[in-house]
Amino acid sequence: MRFLFKTDYEDDIKLFPHSGYLVSYGILLALLLIAPYVLSSYLMSQLVFVCIYATVGVALLILTGFTGQASLGHAAFLAIGAYTAAYLQKYNVPFPVYFLAAGLLTGCIGAMVGFPALRLQGIYLVIATISFALIVEEVLARWESVTNGNEGMRVKTLSLLGVAVPRDSPTFYFLCLAVLVLTIVGTLNLLRSPTGRAFVAIRDSETAARSMGVNVALYKVKSFAISAAITGFAGVLFAHKLSFISPEMFTLQLSIEFIIVILIGGSFSLHGAVLGAIFIVMIDPFLTYLKDDMPGIIAGIAAAFGAGAQEAADVQSRVAAFASLNGLKGAIYGIIIVLFVLFEPLGLYGRWLKIKLFFQLFPLYKRATFKRQKIYVKSERNR
Amino acid sequence: MLDFVQQLVSGVALGCVYGLIALGFVLVYKATEVVNFAQGDLMMLGGFFAFTFIGMMGLNYWIGFAGAVAAMALFGMLAERVVVRPILGYPQFSIIMATIGLGYFLRSIAGMIWGTDDLKIETPFSQGVLRIGSLVLAYDKLSVIAATMILCTLLWLFFNKTTLGTAMRASSENMLAAYYMGIPVKRVVSIVWAISAAVATCAGVLLAPITFIHSNVGLVLGLKAFPAAVLGGFGSIPGAVVGGVLIGVIESMAGFYLAEGWKDAAPYIVLLAVLLLKPEGLFGLHVRKKV
Numbered sequence: 271m272r273f274l275f276k277t278d279y280e281d282d283i284k285l286f287p288h289s290g291y292l293v294s295y296g297i298l299l300a301l302l303l304i305a306p307y308v309l310s311s312y313l314m315s316q317l318v319f320v321c322i323y324a325t326v327g328v329a330l331l332i333l334t335g336f337t338g339q340a341s342l343g344h345a346a347f348l349a350i351g352a353y354t355a356a357y358l359q360k361y362n363v364p365f366p367v368y369f370l371a372a373g374l375l376t377g378c379i380g381a382m383v384g385f386p387a388l389r390l391q392g393i394y395l396v397i398a399t400i401s402f403a404l405i406v407e408e409v410l411a412r413w414e415s416v417t418n419g420n421e422g423m424r425v426k427t428l429s430l431l432g433v434a435v436p437r438d439s440p441t442f443y444f445l446c447l448a449v450l451v452l453t454i455v456g457t458l459n460l461l462r463s464p465t466g467r468a469f470v471a472i473r474d475s476e477t478a479a480r481s482m483g484v485n486v487a488l489y490k491v492k493s494f495a496i497s498a499a500i501t502g503f504a505g506v507l508f509a510h511k512l513s514f515i516s517p518e519m520f521t522l523q524l525s526i527e528f529i530i531v532i533l534i535g536g537s538f539s540l541h542g543a544v545l546g547a548i549f550i551v552m553i554d555p556f557l558t559y560l561k562d563d564m565p566g567i568i569a570g571i572a573a574a575f576g577a578g579a580q581e582a583a584d585v586q587s588r589v590a591a592f593a594s595l596n597g598l599k600g601a602i603y604g605i606i607i608v609l610f611v612l613f614e615p616l617g618l619y620g621r622w623l624k625i626k627l628f629f630q631l632f633p634l635y636k637r638a639t640f641k642r643q644k645i646y647v648k649s650e651r652n653r
Numbered sequence: 654m655l656d657f658v659q660q661l662v663s664g665v666a667l668g669c670v671y672g673l674i675a676l677g678f679v680l681v682y683k684a685t686e687v688v689n690f691a692q693g694d695l696m697m698l699g700g701f702f703a704f705t706f707i708g709m710m711g712l713n714y715w716i717g718f719a720g721a722v723a724a725m726a727l728f729g730m731l732a733e734r735v736v737v738r739p740i741l742g743y744p745q746f747s748i749i750m751a752t753i754g755l756g757y758f759l760r761s762i763a764g765m766i767w768g769t770d771d772l773k774i775e776t777p778f779s780q781g782v783l784r785i786g787s788l789v790l791a792y793d794k795l796s797v798i799a800a801t802m803i804l805c806t807l808l809w810l811f812f813n814k815t816t817l818g819t820a821m822r823a824s825s826e827n828m829l830a831a832y833y834m835g836i837p838v839k840r841v842v843s844i845v846w847a848i849s850a851a852v853a854t855c856a857g858v859l860l861a862p863i864t865f866i867h868s869n870v871g872l873v874l875g876l877k878a879f880p881a882a883v884l885g886g887f888g889s890i891p892g893a894v895v896g897g898v899l900i901g902v903i904e905s906m907a908g909f910y911l912a913e914g915w916k917d918a919a920p921y922i923v924l925l926a927v928l929l930l931k932p933e934g935l936f937g938l939h940v941r942k943k944v
Contacts, residue, residue: 334746340746340749386925386928386929389928389929389932390928390932392745392746393688393745393749393887394883394887394928394932396688396746396749397879397883397924397928398924398925398928400876400879401879401880401921401922401924401925402921402925404876404917404918404921405918405921405922405925408914408917408918409918411914412913412914522876526753529750533750595765597760597761597762597764597765597868598761598765599761600757600758600760600761600764601757601758601761601762601765603754603757603758603761604754604755604756604757604758604759604760604761605754605758606754607750607751607753607754607757608736608751608754608755608758611740611747611748611750611751611754612736612739612740612751615743615747642743644741644742644743645742645743
């Protein structure tokens with residue numbers, strides 16, 4: 271076990287606390303860079319979605335995880351980014367310009383949402399962000415001169431410095447990866463700056479933050495703007511990846527998916543956004559696998575346990591019927607959310623930390639280290 | 654003028670449905686400070702239960718109605734026991750996520766069991782209209798309005814006049830203190846969930862002739878019930894119904910007098926305006942923040 275001996279403040283805020291971090295992240299980055307030449311095109315496509323979802327997850331973490339302002343409206347920011355890109359593309363604006371413009375516009379709209387949100391807390395903020403998202407959805411469907419209404423908009427192939435970058439090319443993947451890595455590094459830097467510490471102070475206690483001289487209103491609006499802007503950038507990539515966007519892609523369902531990303535990954539660390547994104551994006555391939563291969567495998571197991579050929583075939587068809595039920599995905603989503611909230615509130619990254627600590631402290635690990643505190647006294651109405 | 658009255662009445666009827674769902678939100682919020690995002694889905698499930706009893710098993714309407722309410726009350730207790738009780742006392746957001754997960758689960762399970770078609774329940778009110786002059790009022794809409802008024806009054810009396818109601822209000826203000834005073838907080842919470850599921854079922858069954866039952870009806874109407882609850886002040890029983898009626902009327906007026914598209918957005922615009930100007934709602938208590 272390694273003991274970090276911090277002698278001054280610079281040690282405490284280092285990006286890489288010790289050389290082990292450099293090695294492991296270096297290996298991870300190398301693996302990600304050779305991925306396009308190893309993995310199948312389907313997996314690459316999923317990996318691009320992981321990058322985009324993780325970028326949104328990081329954005330949501332800044333707002334929800336670190337500033338404590340829950341938002342169920344991030345699909346709207348994603349939509350604004352995506353539509354800005356599609357609209358500007360029609361006028362032959364080059365990619366770098368509309369990429370930045372999309373981020374800027376979403377950032378401004380995020381700040382505009384942030385101002386009213388200053389007066390709101392907890393459940394009211396959740397409801398307000400939901401209504402914002404629903405209004406944006408309605409506007410996208412009705413403002414036909416710009417958004418083409420429910421027919422949706424086609425997004426042309428991305429062209430970067432005169433070179434076409436098709437949506438399933440390795441270059442596009444590298445672009446998404448670069449955006450993700452830059453977002454993560456930028457966010458890490460933000461979080462170790464005074465701004466980031468102000469965010470965390472607001473999350474932990476608004477009253478205490480205010481009495482320490484933090485301008486709560488300013489930092490909340492900043493948090494909203496930054497989070498929205500990053501989501502807008504992700505929206506541009508999202509639009510290019512899908513190559514077609516329409517209002518019904520940016521529903522409440524998508525906002526909930528983003529929240530699930532940080533819920534499952536762990537809402538206290540940026541690792542959580544990436545882990546959660548992998549989890550959410552991989553549910554689909556997993557369900558396809560369940561549909562295609564599971565019946566055969568289960569029938570094989572049944573046969574191994576002494577079932578006759580007829581019985582095995584029977585089992586196979588029954589499992590296949592179950593796996594192809596319509597609402598299976600929704601049910602699995604629901605169960606996963608509930609199980610994570612009940613049993614793994616710190617998410618996948620929390621689980622990893624627990625396992626790590628278990629081996630570091632072996633045999634002295636105790637469960638109570640990570641126990642959440644229950645508070646029965648405080649009524650949120652009187653807080 | 655006639656158009657206006659006609660729109661007003663159908664708005665009020667629609668609003669009463671929102672109000673009934675909002676009542677469920679308010680009950681759970683009042684007693685436990687939890688906002689149940691699965692309320693609309695409980696309503697949907699109640700409608701399906703009633704359909705099973707009345708449409709498939711051929712029971713009498715009133716018996717089927719009562720059976721559905723009883724079954725859903727039990728289901729509400731079960732949901733509370735499994736999903737909510739283990740996380741009571743944790744940050745509100747955990748509980749919101751858990752109820753969102755519950756809603757997902759219920760929607761897709763209902764879709765698997767009852768299919769994705771629109772189902773209809775034959776009710777004593779499905780046929781027939783009441784004519785006052787040249788004004789035409791359908792019985793099914795009037796039944797919703799009447800039932801909402803009755804339920805609202807009963808619940809208000811229950812919360813303000815009975816011991817159990819007082820115990821519920823006490824446990825919402827401070828669970829620990831309520832527990833020290835001898836209030837069985839766990840049982841209270843469980844009963845509240847049963848009541849709110851029962852109210853949701855009433856909404857679902859009354860709604861069945863108007864919008865039909867399908868697995869997504871809860872999501873759509875549940876989202877519309879939020880503006881109602883907020884407008885009325887999250888935590889006031891009459892407020893929920895008044896808020897629901899206002900939202901219903903605004904929606905139906907916007908649909909009639911404004912351009913297409915305003916109808917769906919209007920409730921949320923009103924909601925944002927209320928949150929900005931008067932976050933405590935029409936009937937809410939204004940509480941000062943304490944450190």
